[in-house]
Amino acid sequence: MKMKSFFLFLLCFFLVAACSDKEIEPSFAIENSGGVVINSEVGSTTIFSFTSAREWKASCSADWLSVSPLSGESGKASLTITAKSENSTTVDRSATLVLSSGTVRKEITLTQEAGEIGFIEPDLTEYRMPVEGGVLQIGFSTNMGEDEFQIESSPNVDWLNQNEGGRAVFQYEVRLNVLANPGDDSRSVDFIFTRKADSKVMATVKFTQAGKLTPVDHTSDQSVRVLQTASKGNGIPIIIMGDGFTQQEIDDGVYANTMNKACENIFTEEPIKSLRDYFDVYAVTAVSKSKDFTSGDKTVFRCKLEGGQSTAIEGDDKIVQAYMQCVKNINYDDALVIVILNTQVHAGTTYWYMNSQTNKGIDFAIAYCPIIKGMDSEDFRQVLTHEAVGHGLAKLGDEYSYLEFPVITADVIKEVQSLQRDGWVQNVSLTNNRTEVPWSAFLSDNRYVSEEIDVIEGAYTFKTGIYRPTYESMMNSNKTAFNAPSRKEIYDKVMEKGKNVVSPAYEDFVAFDILHKPEVRAYLRARAVEEKPFARPRLVRKALNF
Structure with missing residues (x-):
């Protein structure tokens, strides 16, 4: 009897040991069906509940949400999700909550509802007009009624007269007659959009009119200005030029300021920020007769915006390469050329090149980028960095995907x-x-x-x-x-x-x-504005002109 009990004890012992040695597989059971929705107001909260078979961690990349707690043990758990800022737009914004346990990862969509407060979004934040004057059209979108907002100018001027305007459901247009500028100097005014209920400033648009015409100096075309000389290494060449800039804008210093800003934007992210001393940077002046990018034949580099749902830009690479060669004594095969379009449209495209004889890639590249939302905008800086530094210099691939491209071909x-x-x-x-x-x-x-x-x-x-x-x-x-x-x-x-x-x-x-x-x-950090990502770089297989 004692011997039988002893064997039973050993059997139980080994069974228990075997069970304890077998690790519990990580898994999640989500109680909330679908995604998690939070109200638009700041401080709004919601509870997200789940059960985990093992210890777990939580993370969320959005800076407008907080999640607590961020870790826990096995069993039932509840997360408190709080809106740290108000969604003041009329579009829902989303982020991803990531639950991880061992090798298991679960993604849950968190959505903050669109706000109900008014907004005004100008099509452009800055307008310019030649000395002769003309009709100025300021477009903007809003979810406010016509009796809820007003537009004022600062300072008040007598050389602007309001013309008849038109509007669509949420798209407005203000038309102004601008008189000729009799002075030698340029003049400017700010248009301030305010909410009538409380005089809150909703948006500001700057307008500048050139002074009397100065003699056109066509000798400025194809002139080269050195923006930076390398103090280390061989000097990697970057050549910046603009498309859609008129002689007047070049004479007024707009072109030079844009090239300077583009140069500074290139060196804002690590590691190129700390490697800046290895680069030679040049600006080549290019005079256009127009800033119309719709047809591809009205600017010096014939840039064309595809428009619609596309963010693509096309240009005449032969002309770009010809202007690049105004910079002497550099290795053109290593050159990164950046073409800045004189428009605030959200777009950008980089072109990679392959030697048509060897079928191998060369480091020469052309990155096209508009002054997206204005020279001081983060969008201009970020997209220029993505296109010029990421694609153009380092030959990096895009890390995003489209729903309409489910499987790589x-x-x-x-x-x-x-x-x-x-x-x-x-x-x-x-x-x-x-x-x-x-x-x-x-x-x-x-x-x-x-x-x-x-x-x-x-x-x-x-x-x-x-x-x-x-x-x-x-x-x-x-x-x-x-x-x-x-x-x-x-x-x-x-x-x-x-x-x-x-x-x-x-x-x-x-x-x-x-x-x-x-x-x-x-x-x-989560994406602050949900813009459509760009197409991947276009690969050009043909003989080059240098």
């Missing part, structure tokens, strides 16, 4: 394979094998744990079949810093072209990056 797979053989688009991968992705070194590097580098499906504009390193980055929403794999590609390119260092060592980059990398929170 066979021809694009071949394109990516070809580009990666030349060392390009190293921030995307056709495999999700963690040891084979181009950024595999970062996945096992504890120094980069805080950046949440992973293998995430969706990149190069496709939802599936291609992967990216992080949820957010400058090559995704434009609103965040470059992620570590992209920073390495920029660093490597500068070392290669600026110091003749072939295949810089990983540890050399890390040593540099630790000193200069931006704060991790920069990668986790």
